[in-house]
Amino acid sequence: MNTIAAPLLPPSERPDSYLSAGYSVRSWLLTHDHKRIAILFAVSITLLFFVGGTAAALIRIELITPAGDLVSAETYNKLFTMHGVIMVWFFLIPSIPATLGNFLIPLMIGARDLAFPRLNLLSWYLYLAGAVVTIGALLAGGVDTGWTFYTPFSTLFSNTYVIAAVAGVFIVGFSSILTGLNIIVTVHELRAPGMTWFRLPLFVWAIYATSVILVLATPVLAMTLSLMAFERIFRIGIFDPQLGGDPLLFQHLFWFYSHPAVYIMVLPGMGVVSEIITCFARKRIFGYRMMAYAILAIAVIGFLVWGHHMFVSGQSVYAGMVFSVLSYLVAIPSAIKVFNWTATLYKGSIHFEAPMLYTLGFVGLFMLGGLTGLFLAALALDVHLTDTYFVIAHFHYIMVGGTVLAYLGGIHYWWPKITGRLYSDAWARFAAILIFAGFNLTFFPQYLLGVAGMPRRYHEYAPEFQVLHVLSSAGASVLALGFLLPPVYLLWSLRRGEHATANPWNASGLEWRTSSPPPQENFKEIPVVTGPPYDYSPQEGDSMFGQEARELGASASRS
Amino acid sequence: MSGIAEQFEDVRQQEQSAHLGMWVFLATEVLFFGVLFFVYSVMRARYPADFAAASRHTDVAVGTINTAILLTSSFTVALAVRASQMQAVRLTRRWLWVTAALGAVFLALKGYEYYKDYSEHLIPAFRFSFEAAHARGAEVFFALYFATTGLHAVHLCIGIAVVLLIARNAARNEHAVEVGGLYWHFVDIVWIFLYPLLYLVSRA
Numbered sequence: 001m002n003t004i005a006a007p008l009l010p011p012s013e014r015p016d017s018y019l020s021a022g023y024s025v026r027s028w029l030l031t032h033d034h035k036r037i038a039i040l041f042a043v044s045i046t047l048l049f050f051v052g053g054t055a056a057a058l059i060r061i062e063l064i065t066p067a068g069d070l071v072s073a074e075t076y077n078k079l080f081t082m083h084g085v086i087m088v089w090f091f092l093i094p095s096i097p098a099t100l101g102n103f104l105i106p107l108m109i110g111a112r113d114l115a116f117p118r119l120n121l122l123s124w125y126l127y128l129a130g131a132v133v134t135i136g137a138l139l140a141g142g143v144d145t146g147w148t149f150y151t152p153f154s155t156l157f158s159n160t161y162v163i164a165a166v167a168g169v170f171i172v173g174f175s176s177i178l179t180g181l182n183i184i185v186t187v188h189e190l191r192a193p194g195m196t197w198f199r200l201p202l203f204v205w206a207i208y209a210t211s212v213i214l215v216l217a218t219p220v221l222a223m224t225l226s227l228m229a230f231e232r233i234f235r236i237g238i239f240d241p242q243l244g245g246d247p248l249l250f251q252h253l254f255w256f257y258s259h260p261a262v263y264i265m266v267l268p269g270m271g272v273v274s275e276i277i278t279c280f281a282r283k284r285i286f287g288y289r290m291m292a293y294a295i296l297a298i299a300v301i302g303f304l305v306w307g308h309h310m311f312v313s314g315q316s317v318y319a320g321m322v323f324s325v326l327s328y329l330v331a332i333p334s335a336i337k338v339f340n341w342t343a344t345l346y347k348g349s350i351h352f353e354a355p356m357l358y359t360l361g362f363v364g365l366f367m368l369g370g371l372t373g374l375f376l377a378a379l380a381l382d383v384h385l386t387d388t389y390f391v392i393a394h395f396h397y398i399m400v401g402g403t404v405l406a407y408l409g410g411i412h413y414w415w416p417k418i419t420g421r422l423y424s425d426a427w428a429r430f431a432a433i434l435i436f437a438g439f440n441l442t443f444f445p446q447y448l449l450g451v452a453g454m455p456r457r458y459h460e461y462a463p464e465f466q467v468l469h470v471l472s473s474a475g476a477s478v479l480a481l482g483f484l485l486p487p488v489y490l491l492w493s494l495r496r497g498e499h500a501t502a503n504p505w506n507a508s509g510l511e512w513r514t515s516s517p518p519p520q521e522n523f524k525e526i527p528v529v530t531g532p533p534y535d536y537s538p539q540e541g542d543s544m545f546g547q548e549a550r551e552l553g554a555s556a557s558r559s
Numbered sequence: 560m561s562g563i564a565e566q567f568e569d570v571r572q573q574e575q576s577a578h579l580g581m582w583v584f585l586a587t588e589v590l591f592f593g594v595l596f597f598v599y600s601v602m603r604a605r606y607p608a609d610f611a612a613a614s615r616h617t618d619v620a621v622g623t624i625n626t627a628i629l630l631t632s633s634f635t636v637a638l639a640v641r642a643s644q645m646q647a648v649r650l651t652r653r654w655l656w657v658t659a660a661l662g663a664v665f666l667a668l669k670g671y672e673y674y675k676d677y678s679e680h681l682i683p684a685f686r687f688s689f690e691a692a693h694a695r696g697a698e699v700f701f702a703l704y705f706a707t708t709g710l711h712a713v714h715l716c717i718g719i720a721v722v723l724l725i726a727r728n729a730a731r732n733e734h735a736v737e738v739g740g741l742y743w744h745f746v747d748i749v750w751i752f753l754y755p756l757l758y759l760v761s762r763a
Binding site: 106111112113114115116117177180181184185186188189190215216217218219220222223224227230234235236237238244245246249253521526 | 564565566567568572575576579580583584586587588590591592593594595597598601602605606683684695696698699702706
C-alpha cells in the first residue's frame with residue numbers, strides 16, 4: 001500500500017478546508033473549530049515537550065560522571081521537578097486527548113464539532129494560563145519538591161516557588177476537566193446516525209474512558225494541592241505531622257489522582273495503536289468487543305490501585321496486600337490488549353510505514369513497561385525497588401515508550417488528514433527507528449541500575465554505577481536527535497510535501513471519508529454508518545463502509 | 560427557543576447535550592468537594608473531642624435558618640422549572656427572582672456568621688484563640704469550616720448569577736431553566752451535608 005499523492009490541483013479546484021477558512025491570527029485565536037483548537041494544542045504541547053526535554057537533557061549530562069560537577073544539588077532537584085511537572089501535566093496528559101482526540105473524535109463519530117466549542121477554546125486558554133504560571137515559577141527560581149509535591153517537604157521545608165507551581169497545575173487541571181467533559185458529552189450525544197456504541201472505533205472508546213477519568217480524578221488533585229497550599233501559607237496542620245496533620249493523607253489523595261492519571265496518559269495511546277495496527281495489518285482488529293471492555297476495565301480498576309505507590313510509606317500492610325492484588329488485576333485487561341494486537345497481526349498483510357513502526361515499538365515497550373510494573377506491584381520485591389532507577393525505567397517505558405511513541409505514531413498516521421500533505425516516509429521511518437533504539441539505550445540500563453540499588457533523584461552516585469549511567473546518557477542523546485527530526489521533516493512537508501488524497505492509507509473510519517484536510521463543517525453531508533469499524537480485508541478494498549464493502553469482504557474471503 | 564448551534568443536528572440533541580454536560584460537571588464537583596469531606600472525616604476521627612468542642616462555637620440558630628432558606632430556594636427553583644414547562648414565562652421569572660433572593664439572604668446571614676467568628680477569634684492562623692485543651696483540632700475544624708462554607712458560598716454566588724441571567728435572557732427556554740436548576744439543587748445538597756457535619760457534631 002503506497003501513499004499515492006493526489007495530483008496538484010490549482011487552488012480554485014481544491015476543496016474548501018478548515019485551514020483556508022481564515023488566515024488571520026484572530027481567526028486562529030478565537031476559533032471555535034475543534035480542528036484548529038487541536039492544532040493550537042499541538043503547537044503548545046510540542047513547545048512544552050522541548051522545555052521538559054531540555055531539563056531531562058541537563059539531568060542526563062550531569063549523570064555522566066559520579067560527581068556533581070555540572071549543576072549543584074539544588075539545581076538538580078529543580079531540574080527533575082521541572083522535567084516531571086512539565087512532562088506530566090503539560091505534555092503527557094493533554095497530549096493525545098487534546099490534540100488527536102480533539103481533532104478526530106468529531107470526525108470519527110460523524111459530527112460537525114464537539115458539543116461545546118467555546119468551552120473547548122476556553123480549555124486551551126486555561127492550558128496556556130497554567131503553562132505561563134508554572135513556567136514563570138520555574139524560571140523565577142524553580143521548585144525542588146519533585147513532581148509529587150510530597151508533604152511535609154513541600155509545606156514546611158522547601159524554600160522554592162511551590163505555590164506558584166501548584167497554582168499552574170491547578171489551572172491546567174481545569175483545562176483537562178473541560179476537555180474531558182466536552183468529549184464525554186460529544187460521544188454520548190453527537191454520534192452520526194447508525195454509529196452505535198459498538199461501532200465506535202477503539203480510539204473513541206479510549207478517549208472516552210480517558211475523559212471519564214479526567215473528569216473524576218482531576219478535581220481531587222486540584223483540591224488536594226489547594227489544601228497543601230493552604231497548609232503552606234497558613235500553617236494549619238492537615239498534612240504536616242508537626243502541626244498535627246497526616247502526611248499519608250496527602251499521599252493517598254495525591255495518588256488517588258495520579259495513579260488514574262497514568263491511565264489518562266496511556267489509554268489514548270492504546271486507542272491510537274488499535275487504529276494503526278489494524279490499518280497496517282489490513283485486518284479487522286481481533287476481539288473488538290473485548291478491546292472495548294478492556295479499556296473500560298482499565299479505567300475502572302485504575303481508580304482502585306493508588307496504594308501501590310505507598311507500600312513503604314507506613315500504610316497498613318493489609319491495605320498494601322489489597323492494593324497489590326488489585327494492581328495485578330490491571331494486568332489482565334492490559335494483557336488482553338497486547339494479545340489482541342498480536343492476534344491482529346497474525347496472518348495479516350503487514351506494512352511497515354512509519355506509523356506502524358511507532359506502533360510496533362509501542363506494543364513491545366508497553367509490554368516491557370507493564371511487566372516490570374508487576375515487579376513493583378509485588379509487596380516484598382517493591383521494598384527493594386522503591387525509589388530506585390527501576391521505577392524510573394518502568395514508568396518511562398510506559399510514558400515514553402508507550403504514550404510518546406503512540407502520540408508520534410498518531411501524528412504520522414493522521415498527518416495527511418490534518419494538514420493535507422504527505423511527509424517523507426523514509427525520514428519518518430529513520431526517526432522511528434532512531435527513537436526506538438535511543439529509548440532502549442537510555443532506559444534499559446536504568447532497570448539494571450535500579451536492581452543494583454541506584455536510588456532515584458540523586459545527583460551524585462557511587463562510581464560502580466557509572467558505566468550504566470554513561471550508556472543511559474548516550475542513549476538519551478540518540479533519543480534527543482530522534483525527537484528533533486519529526487518537527488523538521490513534518491514542517492518541511494507543510495510547504496514541500498505532496499498533497500494527500502482523502503484516504504492515503506486506504507484506511508477505514510469516517511475521518512478518511514472526508515477530504516484532506518477536512519472542510520470546516522467536517523462533512524458535506526453527515527454520513528450514515530451501516531457496519532462495524534475496521535472492515536479491512538487483505539484485498540485492500542476501497543470503500544470499507546456499508547453493505548457493498550461487507551459483500552466485497554465476504555466474496556473476497558470465499559474466494 | 561433559542562437557535563440551534565451549528566454542531567447540533569436538531570434541538571433535541573442540543574438540549575440533551577446541555578443536560579448531560581451539566582451532569583458531568585456536577586460529577587466533577589462532587590469529587591472536588593469530596594476531598595474536603597474526606598479530609599474532614601479523617602481529621603474528625605483524629606480529633607473527635609476537639610471537633611465537638613469547636614462545633615459548639617458555631618451558630619446553630621443561624622445555620623438552621625440558613626438550611627431552611629436553602630431548602631425553600633430549592634423548592635422555588637423547582638417551581639420555576641415547572642412554570643417554564645407550562646410556558647408561563649412571567650411566573651418562571653418570578654420564581655427565579657425569589658430563588659435568587661433567598662440565595663442572597665443566605666449569603667447575608669453567612670456573612671453575619673463570619674463576622675461573629677471573626678470577633679470571637681475563630682479564624683485559623685489569624686489571631687485564633689481557643690481553649691488550650693482543644694485548640695489544635697479546633698483550628699483544623701475551623702480551617703475546614705471556612706474552606707467548605709467559603710467554597711459553598713462561591714458556588715452560591717455563581718448560582719445566583721446564573722439564575723438571574725436565565726431569568727433575564729432565557730426564561731422562555733425550559734431546558735435552560737432546568738439545567739440552571741440542576742446546578743442550584745447541587746449547591747443546596749452540598750449544604751445539606753455541611754449543616755450536620757459543621758453545626759451538629761455534639762448537639763445530638
